[in-house]
Amino acid sequence: MENSHNFIGRNLFDLDDWSADEIQAVLDATKVMKEVNQRDYKKLPILRGKTVCTLFFENSTRTLMSFELAADRLSADLVRFSANVSSLHKGESLQDTVYTVDAMGIDLYIIRHSYPGSPQLVHKYTGKPVLNAGDGPHAHPTQALLDMFSIWERTGTLKGLKVTIVGDVAHSRVVRSNLIGLKKMGANVTICGPKTLMPGYMQEVYGCKVEYDLKTALKNADAVMGLRMQLERQSDGLFPSLEEYTKLFTLSEETMRYAKKDALILHPGPMNRGVEILPGIADSDRSLILEQVTNGVAVRMALLFLILGGKL
Numbered sequence: 001m002e003n004s005h006n007f008i009g010r011n012l013f014d015l016d017d018w019s020a021d022e023i024q025a026v027l028d029a030t031k032v033m034k035e036v037n038q039r040d041y042k043k044l045p046i047l048r049g050k051t052v053c054t055l056f057f058e059n060s061t062r063t064l065m066s067f068e069l070a071a072d073r074l075s076a077d078l079v080r081f082s083a084n085v086s087s088l089h090k091g092e093s094l095q096d097t098v099y100t101v102d103a104m105g106i107d108l109y110i111i112r113h114s115y116p117g118s119p120q121l122v123h124k125y126t127g128k129p130v131l132n133a134g135d136g137p138h139a140h141p142t143q144a145l146l147d148m149f150s151i152w153e154r155t156g157t158l159k160g161l162k163v164t165i166v167g168d169v170a171h172s173r174v175v176r177s178n179l180i181g182l183k184k185m186g187a188n189v190t191i192c193g194p195k196t197l198m199p200g201y202m203q204e205v206y207g208c209k210v211e212y213d214l215k216t217a218l219k220n221a222d223a224v225m226g227l228r229m230q231l232e233r234q235s236d237g238l239f240p241s242l243e244e245y246t247k248l249f250t251l252s253e254e255t256m257r258y259a260k261k262d263a264l265i266l267h268p269g270p271m272n273r274g275v276e277i278l279p280g281i282a283d284s285d286r287s288l289i290l291e292q293v294t295n296g297v298a299v300r301m302a303l304l305f306l307i308l309g310g311k312l
């Protein structure tokens with residue numbers, strides 16, 4: 001596999017900076033990395049001598065572990081900054097923290113932070129490539145890449161597919177990155193959720209269709225993604241009750257009948273079973289939810305390989 005120089009040293013703040021051809025190149029590289037992950041011996045020596053740092057200021061299971069596994073599989077050195085046990089608690093600023101970590105000789109950063117724009121700040125302070133692992137409600141581009149890969153691997157194309165994304169659009173960074181990426185790849189995206197969780201500008205800014213009725217939104221969908229209902233925001237009074245939300249927006253056997261018979265089911269996780277999705281759908285044969293997690297390792301290996309200039 002060739003490593004095009006277009007990728008070396010690049011940041012991944014969100015998918016708006018990456019062309020459709022570049023996204024396709026990531027999907028192709030992910031396929032190769034997935035094959036590596038299916039071997040008995042899964043390790044490649046291609047990033048030996050490079051050092052990757054994960055800077056996580058918010059909780060994560062999938063994104064953190066899969067980035068760390070990806071670095072390990074490619075033989076990069078990995079250093080983890082854990083906000084909870086760091087000198088942030090002694091009053092050190094983000095800027096000084098990043099200067100301090102960078103003085104140890106880091107080649108690439110992966111950051112998750114509640115502040116939109118924090119990946120850009122880390123790049124400004126270090127000059128090193130930065131991958132956004134989720135910045136507040138703004139963007140989560142590696143999640144979108146693994147979601148797109150999971151669909152593309154099954155269908156062979158994203159062009160012309162109807163993808164319906166359902167749930168708490170207002171607070172979701174996953175939906176924003178998916179809208180950018182899927183549109184670039186030629187998919188038609190419909191988003192659906194309660195009006196109180198749907199910003200008024202979505203159609204205009206992202207070129208997607210907006211529906212408030214789940215059955216209409218699901219009609220003839222090729223792939224359906226549930227979004228996590230952010231239960232911590234329930235006290236904001238954005239919907240009357242969880243029961244009300246569930247009655248109108250849950251992905252269930254009954255509502256999924258409106259999508260195509262073999263429609264793929266996705267969810268970025270973590271899931272609230274019984275709220276945005278019922279177990280019978282989440283665990284069904286057409287659910288890609290655990291496959292998405294598997295693919296998350298491969299897509300992050302592909303990104304590290306391409307950006308750090310690894311050779312196969």
Ligand code: CP
Pocket residue numbers: 059060061062063064134143268269270
């Ligand atoms: N999908 C996702 O970002 O999951 P984590 O919060 O577990 O990383």
